[in-house]
Amino acid sequence: MRRVGVFVCHCGINIAQTVDVKALADYAGTLPNVVIAKEYKYMCSDVGATLIKDSIKKHKLDAVVIASCSPRMHEHTFRRVAKDGGVNPYRVEIANIREQCSWAHTTKEAATEKAKALVRSAVGKARLLEPLEPSMIPVVPKALVIGGGIAGIQAALDLANDGFDITLVERQPSIGGHMAQLDKTFPTLDCSSCILTPKMMEVANHEKIELLTYAELQNVEGSIGNYTVTIKKKPRYVTLDKCTGCGDCAAACRLKDRVVSEFNEGLGKRSAAYMPFPQAVPLKYCIDDSTCLFLTKGKCGDEPACQKACAQGAIDFTQKEELVERKVGAIIVTTGYQLLDPGRLYEYGYTTSPDVITSLELERLISSSGPTKGEILRPSNQQKPKSVTFILCAGSRDETQCTWCCRIGCMSALKQVYLLKEKLGEDVEINLCYQDIRAYGKGYEEFYRKVRGLPTNLFRGRPSEVRDMKEYLKIDIFDTTTSKLFEIKTDLVVLIPALMPQADATAFARLLRLTLSGDGFFLEAHPKLRPVDTFVNGIFIAGCCQGPKDIQDTVSQASAAASRAATILTKKELEIDPLIAMVDEEACTGCGICVEVCPYEARTLNERTRIAEVNEALCAGCGACIAACPSNASIHKNFTKKQLLNMVDDMM
Amino acid sequence: MTTHMKYALYPGCLMPTEQYAYELSLRESLPVLQVQLVDVPEFSCCGEPMKSVNQLLSLYLAARNIALAEQQQLDLYAPCAMCHLALSECKHILDHNTAMRERINTLLSAENLTYTGSQQVVHTIDLLYDHIGIEKIKQQVKHPLKGWKLAVHYGCHAIRPKEIGRPDDSEHPLKIEAILRALGAEPVEDYPEKLDCCGAPLLANLPESALTKTGQKLQAIQHHGIQGLVDVCPWCHKMFDARQTKAGETIAAKLDVPVFYLTQLLGLAFGLPAEKLGLHLNQSPVEKLTVEGGA
Amino acid sequence: MTIVDLTSMGEPQTEQQREINARLVSLQNEISSYCYQCAKCTSGCEAHKLLELEPHKIVALLKRGLINELVNSDIIWTCMTCMKCRERCPQRVAPIEILFALKNMAVASGKQIPGKYTAMLQSILSLGLIQDIQQITTRMNTTVKRDELGLPPLSKPTDAQKFQAAVMKIATEKV
Known part of the structure; x- marks a missing residue:
């Protein structure tokens, strides 16, 4: 005869204010097999755990029902408590009377009745729970x-x-x-x-x-x-052991300075044989098979120029x-991440004007290893801009693009303003159109203050569009700090695009x-x-x-x-949760349907015995094979048909 | 012989009462492309002009017109951008809000009409570009508009708001340019003022502001060295064509930009006589292109 | 507890505010509350430069519940209905639709409205269309009317009384 203990948690007032916990515990005490039923304010606390452990010993319990929050929260806690008390941890059943009851209902009577039904059902299952032992698998360190x-x-x-x-x-x-x-x-x-x-x-x-x-x-x-x-x-078509990173291949490449450099955000050109940047790791070249003449057309002069140039013989077009x-x-x-393509905000002119660039493109212009060797030049005419305008939140906090804040836009724009002042001199006109400056990190607000101290025009507002007037770019911006519409004529527009997956x-x-x-x-x-x-x-x-x-x-x-x-x-082996599938070998017909439906590749069919098997290390206990098995041979441990039907019967 | 595409022509108010050139030219040029236009009696105002007064009334009027076409089981062709917006927005609202649909249908029952949502609404832009297609248009071109450097004015109501479905993109519309290229012309794809408003909605109450808008856009087009302007809405055309002189006076500038309906250029390229396309009704100096341009 | 605008002694009118938001939802638009005052609408407003319409301020006043101030203002009648505010709003708020709601409220409250609308409504009542056939002048200075151009008769409601009755009935209702 199974001896079940029921423990009702108040969860402070989370449960107790909607469920009559005292009445629930009294009721639980009247259920068949229940030998003790108690309620307590915080069952997950040390005191609560002691209460459960003491009750297990005193009443010689062999199964425990906890009426509390979702098993997602504390199932693990209560399993450990039961184990410490001397009950097999898999003989613990949780009745979720918080998320499914007190949080979902408003009237106390109804919530209490539903809690009773949930506890009744949990006790029904506890009566049939089997003791389980976890298996161990070795860990690859x-x-x-x-x-x-x-x-x-x-x-x-x-x-x-x-x-x-x-x-x-x-x-x-x-x-x-x-x-x-x-x-x-x-x-x-x-x-x-x-x-x-x-x-x-x-x-x-x-x-x-x-x-x-x-x-x-x-x-x-x-x-x-x-x-x-x-x-x-x-295949990178370069043998790593042989390549010394000398760059002779890139210099010899027939497409030298003709392939768009991804690393320079399209602002510079490279060869088809390339190293993305001078400090690359590994410091080895690579041949781009989407542009290389030999790889795309099968012909690069009489002999591929890079191959001819490489003294080390590192070029290997046979790589697969x-x-x-x-x-x-x-x-x-x-x-x-990737940046939002600013072309999706067509009104900001990124698609039409070369002088509308992204923050990452400006980063490459500022960098001394960039396409202009660190000189800030307008892409359209390679002249130094006299006026640069930043537009923040380009596609961020935008229900039509990216609804979230990019979290780096404000600070990276302020940083770039600072660097432009250094590079182009105090006299360069800087306009910055922002909505809110979010400078929340350590030292960020102080940096924002530093930039405010520079001669810079901060406009609070979003422009509606950027117009390409050929000689200059024109932006109308309504500044909500002065409640005035300003017309900005500027040489270079820097968009701070949203960050995307x-x-x-x-x-x-x-x-x-x-x-x-x-x-x-x-x-x-x-x-x-x-x-x-x-x-x-x-x-x-x-x-x-x-x-x-x-x-x-x-x-x-x-x-x-x-x-x-x-x-x-750091562990040599890991415990595997035993709540997984098993096979009733008598019932299995070897049809193999479980093998097909298993999303974790945990099921195999033993070719010799024609009986399905479960790889315990792979099985996630999802239940797909149980639902699919036409001969009731797939069984989910402690979620057997008998256990579940018993729950339903008791609930009704 | 291709099967005819059949539409109920929904003329609206402005086109059939004064913008005759649009009506003449579309009635002449579309049949060349196997489009059959059916005249349906009993149509009323589309409702758009009443939005500021009582939007329920404007919904009712739009639904009433759609319901009339539904009775004939015909899709509607609304050449006016304002009408097209009113009808499309009405469809959008009634197709999403069943309570509103029932309310409007109760009102419509007085005239034994019901809105069901069975028929579609097209405008000149999508009729030509999406339903007929560039290839078919090209096949009919007999007198290419060679060397005609043209700017396009789409009209706010034809392209916004995007979420209810418009004949072309709200920020980067290019279908009319594609049609003009098919006619042999050289459209300017992007000019800074391309999406600027014509000013028409303010003409009656704040004429000075309205005409300033009109004038500024025409002046910019002139400044860019573009030879002519093409539009697809009787309201926009009224501003740019009939009111061009007044607009010039308002901004103290001399304006002489030839302004055409797209359907007029279609007809010219198809070799139809200028008179049948209502070119004599244009108030702007269209002969600058029709004569010198050689069409 | 109350909130008062000390410049006008106006108090928020939450009922009208709710009415406008409910109307926006029934017409498939977003409610005003999501506006975070980036003023992208005003930066691109076609009517702003000429007539000082500030769509973001209209939305702000609505969010604050100061409806009377808006309904009684002439500024709501300056919108050019270009819809750029609605199209480009990063929060899918539609200032233009809020303006329509406010104008409808002004009309319903019996406020004097611009003459164009009265005339157009009159014409719709009597004719079904905003205007009757016009005689126009050609570029060669001749005058011409619809029928002289070989165009078919005007499509308009034939039972004018029935049509008029329907319109009159709706004219006193709201969305």
Whole structure:
């Protein structure tokens, strides 16, 4: 005869103000098999836990029902309490009388009646719960980091310095990401490459880091502690061991200065054989197969010019795409962001005028390694601008484009104003059209004050359009600080575009089974308490792939993700939740439907016995095979048909 | 022989009572493209001019006209941008708000009419570009408008607001330019004042402001060295063509920009006689192009 | 507790404010409350330079509930209906639609409205159209009318009384 204890939680007043907890506990005490029923203010507190443990001993309980908040919140807590008290943790059933009851209803009578039904049903299941034991799987003490921007670099270095083997995958020919494109960083005006390059070098030289550039994630199998990942290495047509980074190939390339440079945001030109920027890691060249004459047309003079020029014999046009497989225990995703195409706000003239540029393009103009060697020149005529106008929030906080704040626009614009004053002299006219300046970080407000002290025209308002008058650009701006309409004639317009998820974020999320938030960025498991976890155990996110943020926040988040991954990697083995599928071998007909429906590839058909099997390490307990099995042979442990029907019967 | 495309011609108020050139030219040039226009009796004002007075009345009037075309099972062709907006917006509202649809239908029942939403509304722009298509237009061109450097005025009501569905893009409309290229002309795709208003909605009450708008846009076109202006709305055309002299006086500038309805140019390129296209009714100096331009 | 505008001693009229917002929703527009005063509407307003219309201020006053001030103002009649404010608003607020609501309120309250509208309404009542056939002058200074150009008869309501009755009925109702 099963002995069940029921414990009703008040959750402060969250439950108690809508559910009559005393009446509920009294009622629970009258249910069959229930030998003790108690209520307490905070069942999840130490006192509550002691109350449960003491009751287990005193009343020799062998199953426990907790009437409280959602099992998402505290199921784990109460399982541990039951275990400490001497009851198998899987003989704990939670009746959610908060989210499903007190928070959903207003009248006390109705809420209490519903709470009684939920407790009745939970007791009905508790009577039939089986004791389960978790199985253990070994952990591969290695991690995969996807994306070699500052977030990926930081996460990889943190874990590598903890002693774990890391594979860092980057789809561009070099790591560095957007940070490598920046000239200086706000609010301290540190030179971006000066602080980034040492970290990139550390990655390159770290014995624990395997760097795979020009490579992309192709496939992921397995689960926490034991993932098998397949990485596609794109052919770069340059043998890494032989290339010395001398640049003879790029100099000889017949397309020299004819291919648009992505790194310079389209403002500069490169060769088809190229290194994206001088501090690239690895410091190796790469041949772009979308433009290279030999690769696109099959002919580049008598012999490919780069091949002829390379004294090391590093050019290898026979290279093919290559797939490599790695086993890892955890994955950190740091795939970053892209800028909104400002052409989507056609009225701002980005499509029609070369003198309307983005903040990232201006960054390349300011940078001494940029296309103008750090000179600020108007793209249309290569003259120094006498007037520069910034338009903030281009597509940000906009219901028709990106509804969110980009979180870096205000500060990056203020920083650029400061740098332009340095580069072009105090006399350059700077206009800045802003809506609110959001300077919320450490030292940001102080930097904003510093820029306010410079001779600069700040207009509070959004222009409606930018008109290309050929000799100049014309902007009408209604300034809400003076309540006047101003006409600005200016040489260069800098748009601060919204930050968006990467174009392939959705497809990438599907590959890793990640969830997207409404804005299209990757969703964290909890916005406050699990900010770098995802809903897939063992996969973590950091940086702008989770949402727009500045370098400071990105680096903090990357370290957090590394530390979260380390909690897995430091373990020799992991407990596997036993609430998964099993097979009734007598009933199984070997039809194989469960193998087809399993989204986790946890199901296989034993060819010899013709009976389906469950890989416990892979099974996520989703229940797809249970629903699909035509012969009732797939069973979800502790969610058996008998248990569930009993719940329904008792509820009704 | 291609099957005829058949539309109920919804003339509105301004075109059939004074902007005869638009009506003449579309009645002449569209049949060349196998468009059959059906005259439906009983139409009234589209309702757009009454929006400021009582928007329920304007919805009623628009729904009434659509319901009349629905009775004939014909899509409506509204050459006026204002009318096209009124009818399209009415459709948008009644197709999304069932309570409003029922209310309007109760009112319509007095004339034994019902709005069902079965028929579509087109304007000159999408009729030519999307329903007929550039290729068919090209096939009919006999006298290409070679060397005609033209600016296009789309008209605010033809392109906004985007979310109710308009004949062309609200910020970067290019369909008329494509049609003009098919006719052999050289349209200017972008000029800074392209999306500026003609001023018509203020003509009656604040004529000076209205004419200043008209004048400024024409002056800019002249300044850019563009030879002529093309429009597709009787209100805009009234401002740019019939009121051009007044607009010039208002801004103290000499304006002489030939202004055409798109359908007039269509007819000229198809080789139809100028008189049948109502070119003698244009008040602006159209002969600057029709004579010197050689068409 | 009350809020008073000390320059005009006006108090927020929350009922009319709710009425306008309900009307905006029924006509498939966004309510005014989302406006965050970026003034993109006023920066691009066709009527602003000539007539000082400030769409963002209209929305702000509506958000504050100062409806009387708006309904009694001549400025609401200066809108050119270009719809750029509605088209480009980053919060999908439509100042032009708010202006229509305010103008409708002014008419309903019996306020004097610009003559053009009275004349047009009269013409619609009697004819179904805003004006009757006009005699126009050609470029060669001859005059001409519709029928002389070979155009078919004007399409207009034939049972004028029935039509008039329907219009009169609606003229006293609101959206």
